[in-house]
Amino acid sequence: MVGVLLLLNLMPLAAGELLAQLCGDGGNYTANGIYQSNLARLAVTLPINASSSPELFATDTARQEGTPDDAVHALALCRGDVTNATACGACVAASFQDARRACPNDKLATIFYDDCLLRFAADTPPSITENGTLFQAWNRRNISGDAAVVAGDVRRLLAETARAASTSTARRFATGFMDASSVSIPTLYSLAQCTPDLPAGDCLLCLQRLIAMMNSTTSVRLGGRILLLRCNFRFEAFVFYAGEPTLRVSPPGATPPPVPDPMARTNGNKRKSWVVAAAVAPVAALAFCLIVCYCRWSRRLRKDYEEGALGGFKKGTNLFAKWKERFQSNFSDENKLGEGGFGPVYKGLFSDELEIAVKRLASHSGQGLIEFKNEVQLIAKLQHRNLVRLFGCCSQGEEKILVYEYLPNKSLDFYIFDENRKSFLDWNKRLAIIEGIAQGLLYLHKHSRLRVIHRDLKPSNILLDSEMNPKISDFGLAKIFSSNINEGTTRRVVGTYGYMAPEYASEGLFSPKSDVFSFGVIIVEIVSGKRNASLHQCEDFINLIGYAWQLWAEERWLELVDASLVPNSQSPSLMRCINIALLCVQENAVDRPTMSDVVAMLSSESMVLDGPKHPAYFNVRVTNNDEPSTTGTCSTINV
Known part of the structure; x- marks a missing residue:
């Protein structure tokens, strides 16, 4: 329409x-x-x-x-x-x-x-991607000052206001204020709103899409607005809304006084209670989770888990079971964010409005105490902007819960494999996601206190924050090495076929180059918008990687690119990423680049790239689910 x-x-x-x-x-x-x-x-x-x-x-x-x-x-x-x-x-x-x-x-x-x-x-309201209701209005005058600085401040104000609106539980509405007088830019006021029936993630996407429509001309105007039926924003150099602003945003170089916390005004000097709101899913048990597990990563962890003696409670205390019994109904489908191979993930809310994601490990998932402890100890010691943050944990008997930061935009596979949602990710956003994943892996392999090999890197384990920045998650299968050891072997091959390096799938040999291989597969999937397991034949190639190699060898690589990205002025960048991806998925691990090399290749357009060798075609059955798999043949590819 x-x-x-x-x-x-x-x-x-x-x-x-x-x-x-x-x-x-x-x-x-x-x-x-x-x-x-x-x-x-x-x-x-x-x-x-x-x-x-x-x-x-x-x-x-x-x-x-x-x-x-x-x-x-x-x-x-x-x-x-x-x-x-x-x-x-x-x-x-x-x-x-x-x-x-x-x-x-x-x-x-x-x-x-x-x-x-x-x-x-005569039809129902349009989706958030439909442009039939688009309207824009802009002030004729420009904001004085350096255009790049001004545009950056305006976009920052609108981005923060959009995030606040999307997380508003009442009306999907927020107002903002940027006191930039100290840096010679007028004070700016902002507003963002979505229809209240939109989920938080869709609201944020809608607003981000409108903000992305601003160009170098409109982003320095003294005021303006863009409206769609489902969402809209506005900014001005004067107060145009009623009431106090929801948030205050400070530009670089300015130090305005903080806006009083509305919760603090409401509650006076009462101490904040880390009790989970009972009306939101997994919520009640989480207060206990944070009490009993937060920062208790000691030698007694295994004993405490087994005996129920965490957090200062007497041995044998079954307080968690009582909480679970009382609030079992709060683990509801209404609050479920998704479900992976190890169990469902729910959205929760603390009393101070902090949103959280709660991973409740299923008893049949195969992730036992060792994997659970592994993930807790790893994430507690790893801090990087491209790694998901862990707030707390809880374990008693077969019940195991991990409490993470809530990331409203779900996982990467939610977008790149969906015909409607992939339009939200233009090439610049996809490239930024590729670079962010690379930075996260480089930290794991080289710059963290531990050398970590993830072993299950795939789009569903790449979460996206409110600004579509990627964060690597799910460290239950990760392995830790000391700085002088670079590889290991295992008889128990775990992970997801389609993303496993051939030496790991066939011999159980893993190293940082195993993650490099998985990263290369993800690049191809991001560029093409197709799953590595989405092809239906083995005669010429058994997966997307083989197809990509064939197109590259025949100089028809453009046919691999997602149709939503073509025609595109970024062809050299696309071609470069495909080249890097094929270098990462070469059959022999020694031929693959390190993540240091990959980051350097991504950040320097002038760096000359080697030509890739033949990629790995390994004799396994490739499936498109996220369940760990260890057997199969290449004669049939399931989709």
Whole structure:
């Protein structure tokens, strides 16, 4: 559905003013017909529903039995700082009137007021990637100062405001304030909002997509806004919203006083309680988890786990079981973020609004006490911006829980293998993800206190934060080496076929070059948007790596690139990444580069790259799931 795109170059608009009337191409309805009757009904009920909603948001459908083609779907939302419910209802009612005047007999219309928005159509509201409701308005004047500095400050303010809006549990709304007077840039104010029915991750993606639309010209304007039906943002050099700002953002070089914590104002000087909110999934047991396990990585860990004597409780105390029994229902599907080979992951919330991810290890997962302890000890000692953070843990009997930082954008595979979501990742974002993973691996292999080999690197174990920065997770299968040892062997091959180096899959031999191989596979998957296990034949090549090599050898590498990235002005960068990926997946480990080499190749466009040798085609069955697998043949490839 395509609407009318209005791109205006205006001075700031006053509150309550009509911004845009977008008439779509959804066809016309018959005067005095059923569609018009349904629309008239919504014009009465929707303003009432929106004004009576705690979020000042409403969706509704009007239809008559036997006439599905004449059903009308509508959505209305008032701005997050509107506190007068009557004013909200009046704004929505006025929007219906404007739609009838501006778009007579149109089945689809979108109306943007400063205080509210309305959309009605014969179909349901559009997704966050649909541009039919796009509207922009910009101040004619520019902010004085260095353009790069100004643009960076504006984008930083909007990014922080977008993050705050996406994590707002009430109305998906936030306001910001940047006091930049000390660095010769005007004080800036910001606002970001999504429709409250959007999940936090989708809200953030929607806002990030709008911010990415800003160019070198619009990012230095003295004010502006971009609106879609599902999300919008605005910034100005004057206060344009009601109430105190949600957050204060400090530009480089400025040191404004901190904004008082709203929670602190509410609770006075009461001590913050690390008790998990009982209404949010896995929540209640986590208070105990943090008490009993946080920072207790000593020789007594195994004994404490087995005897239940953690955190100062008497031996034999079964307090965790009591908590678990009481709050078992809180491990609900509604709060489940996903499920991997070792068990489900839930979203939780501490009483101070800190969001967390809770990994509850399934008893049948195969990850026992050794793997659990391994992951806890490893992550507690590793600190890097491209590694996931561990907040705490808990173990009693067969129940094992890990508490991580919450990353709203889920995992890498959630985007690159989905036809709709992959459009959120242009080549610059994908390249930044590749570089971030490389930096994380370089830290593990060389710069951390321990030399760590991950052994299960794959897109589902690459989590993305609110700014789509990658963080390596799941260290249950990792191995630790001292600085003078570089490789090891095992009879128990664990991990995921399709990402295993051939010497590890066939001989149990692992080294840092094993992770390099997995990293090369991930690069190819990021570039192509296809899984390594997504092909259906073995005659010419048994996996995506073989296909990539064939295209490279025939100088047809562009055919490997994800269609959403072509045509693209970044072809040299794409070609370079494919070259690096094929170097990483060479059959012999000695031929593969180290992660130091990889980071150098990624960071220097002038560095001459070697030509890759034939990649590893190993005789295994490749599957597209994340379950650890150890047997199979290459005659069949499952998808």
